Amino acid sequence: MTPADLLAALFPSGHTVVVGPDNIMSGTALATGGTEVAVLGIANATPLSPEIAITLAGQILDILRADDRKPIVLLIDTASQRMTRRDEMLGLYEYLGHLAKVITLAGARGHRTVGILYGTAAAGAFIATTLATQTLIAVDGAHPSVMDLPSIARVTKLPLETLEEKARTTPIFAPGVAPLAATGAVAEIWTAANGDLSHRLATVLAAIPPADDRDQLGAARGGRKLAHDVAEKVAASFAGEAG
Amino acid sequence: MIPQDIAHEPSWYESSARARIDGVLDPGSFTELLGPQCRIMSPHLALFDLPPAFDDGMIVGRGLLDGHPVAVAAQEGQFMGGTFAEVSGAKLVGLLRAAAASAGTSQTVSAVLLLLDTGGVRLQEANAGELAVSETIRAVLAVRQAGIPVIALIGGRAGAFGGGSLVASCCSRIVMTEQGRISVTGPEVIETNKGAEEFDSRDRALVWRVTGGRSRALLGGADRYIRGDVASFRAAARDRANPPAFDIDTMRAEQVRLEKRLERYGDCHDTPEIWARMNLPDPAGISEIDDAAFIERLAATGGAHDAR
Amino acid sequence: METFTIRAQAPRPLPGTRAQAIVGVVASGNLEILLERTGETDAVEITVETASHGYRTVWEAVIADFVARSSPGGIRLSIHDNGARPDTVMLRLMQGTNVLEKQP
Structure with missing residues (x-):
């Protein structure tokens, strides 16, 4: 999906969102139902650099300045984090971590945060952007991954065909929307053929933001059966061992 | 070179995760939660014909530090690279959520110590591991919002790579040694994707100059630089004065701090080149001097880095 | 992975009061051993899960030697092995019973 098509589908009542320097998207939009939302994003599968991360974080901090609980919608098509020696030398982890922190802070301060993945997002760039929002939606064209299968094959020293075969039996490592939805990362999958995106967005914006329930979602969908149970057991014994 | 006075003290780098916990906490005070006898293990490694570990490489529990209750989690970097996976990640997330929930109750802890030693996400469980990192970040920030500091201690064999580097950046404080390394993409992966001219991963000096504890401390990517013995980690964990709150002021300060770094x-x-621009004396020699001399030089920079 | 259980009779129960111990790490060329008291006095049960296939007879020899040397009666040992050599295995076994015997 192109940014223009996506914006038109999400905000038929109008928006001011433009794709600016470094493929950073920003503007405001009117959601169906009349709520004004802030829109930020990354276009054209642009790798997440320290510059892009700090610009997005700065724009979110500007939104927080108004203290008006305006919802923030993050439209992401980013590839992976940029892989250069220079970025790592400058502390890329701090830039990505800062972006994740600022998105989380926005949610904590009453801004509904919704991530809409319409292209690729991988590894640290995925964690720092859409995975940091309260609700992650995948639309047509979304391709989330931790690492692509050929790279996993290199690291695990397994033949690609073997990995592809194993990926058919478990959603635990394979890239793509379906496996990530099964593990609880993706809350909802929207396809344009399957109904009006703007109404669905309005419903999500109106919903009370969930606490982090992704492990419960993964258990219910059968893609991550143990995580929630293990976390609960640790928490229960933590309380039991106190004092 | 290892300085004479610490040559015989236990080294953090060489120690197992369990030995590190024992060395940091008050002797005999550690209580493990969901320990090895519970046999809560990865169900996914068998698919790859890999042996599991009874603790999945993550040890969580509570104990005392100078008599004050703390929560502690330690990754075993020697097992599967200390990776975030379904079980290892859930143990950490469960501990953090419990710590946040305990704030203000009789069960509360004075700090959470994260003994990170990780290559990042376990690729055999990539999706579960990636989510575990995201859940960990959210839980770390909830602990901080509850007024409890989260201290990252980094000096293990596996460093803090990938998702582990992002988790570190979300902690209240980062403590590092010379051998500690933090980086999102590992040098080998950058070389594989972009070529040796971008990052020659076999050039160990270069790898350490880019990702190592000294560079991170000078740039502000770590708050504390310490010697690599276990006792120094215990001393650093005890010093928890004025941890930054996770709030709008800290984030604004961090925004300015990180913007200035890019400008400069x-x-x-x-x-x-960075060190020369910082007006450090003998920038080329920074990697060569011993820890005592480096710690002195770091102090001379005024090195307090606010925000986190 | 290859999994098998070896049972033996020890001359004496292992002294000490500690209920369990874990030693070693599942790193390459290494292994971890979880030791637990079963309440029985002379039986020893050792379950091995190993990444190296086809070495059961070597394990049996090492374990027979270990049982004769340390008499770990009343102990269940559970092993995750990632290609450790026999001398490393023996070192960890002795280390494990030593912790159970001597540490509180």
Whole structure:
């Protein structure tokens, strides 16, 4: 999906969102139902650099300045984090971590945060952007991954065909929307053929933001059966061992 | 070279995760939660014909530090690279959520110590591991919002790579040694994707100059630089004065701090260039001096880095 | 992975009061051993899960030697092995019973 098509589908009542320097998207939009939302994003599968991360974080901090609980919608098509020696030398982890922190802070301060993945997002760039929002939606064209299968094959020293075969039996490592939805990362999958995106967005914006329930979602969908149970057991014994 | 006075003290780098916990906490005070006898293990490694570990490489529990209750989690970097996976990640997330929930109750802890030693996400469980990192970040920030500091201690074999580097950046404080390394993409992966001219991962000095504890401490990517013995980690964990709150003021300060770094050093190609611009004496020699001399030089920079 | 259980009779129960111990790490060329008291006095049960296939007879020899040397009666040992050599295995076994015997 192109940014223009996506914006038109999400905000038929109008928006001011433009794709600016470094493929950073920003503007405001009117959601169906009349709520004004802030829109930020990354276009054209642009790798997440320290510059892009700090610009997005700065724009979110500007939104927080108004203290008006305006919802923030993050439209992401980013590839992976940029892989250069220079970025790592400058502390890329701090830039990505800062972006994740600022998105989380926005949610904590009453801004509904919704991530809409319409292209690729991988590894640290995925964690720092859409995975940091309260609700992650995948639309047509979304391709989330931790690492692509050929790279996993290199690291695990397994033949690609073997990995592809194993990926058919478990959603635990394979890239793509379906496996990530099964593990609880993706809350909802929207396809344009399957109904009006703007109404669905309005419903999500109106919903009370969930606490982090992704492990419960993964258990219910059968893609991550143990995580929630293990976390609960640790928490229960933590309380039991106190004092 | 290892200085004479610490040559016989237990080294953090060489120690197992369990030995590190024992060395940091008050003797005999550690209570493990969901320990090895519970046999809560990865169900996914068998698919890859890999042996599991009884603790999945993550040890969580509570104990005392100077008599004050703390929560502690330690990754075993020697097992599967200390990776975030379904079970290992859930143990950490469960501990953090419990710590946040305990704030203000009789069960509360004075700090959470994260003994990170990780290559990042376990690729055999990539999706579960990636989510575990995201859940960990959210839980770390909830602990901080509850007024409890989260301290990252980094000096293990596996460093803090990938998702582990992002988790570190979300902690209240980062404590590092010379051998500690933090980086999102590992040098080998950058070399594989972009070629040796971008990052020659076999050039160990270069790898350490880019990702190592000294560079991170000088740039503000770590708050504390310590010697690599276990006792120094215990001393650093005890010193928890004025941890930054996770709030709008801290994030604004961090925004300014990180923007300035890009303005000042964004065109540098190697760390000695950055150090020269910081007006450090003998920038080329920073990697060569011993820990005592480095700690002195770091102190001379005024090195307090606010925000986190 | 290859999994098998070896049972033996020890001359004496292992002294000490500690209920369990874990030693070693599942790193390459290494292994971890979880030791637990079963309440029985002379039986020893050792379950091995190993990444190296086809070495059961070597394990049996090492374990027979270990049982004769340390008499770990009343102990269940559970092993995750990632290609450790026999001398490393023996070192960890002795280390494990030593912890159970001597540490509180």
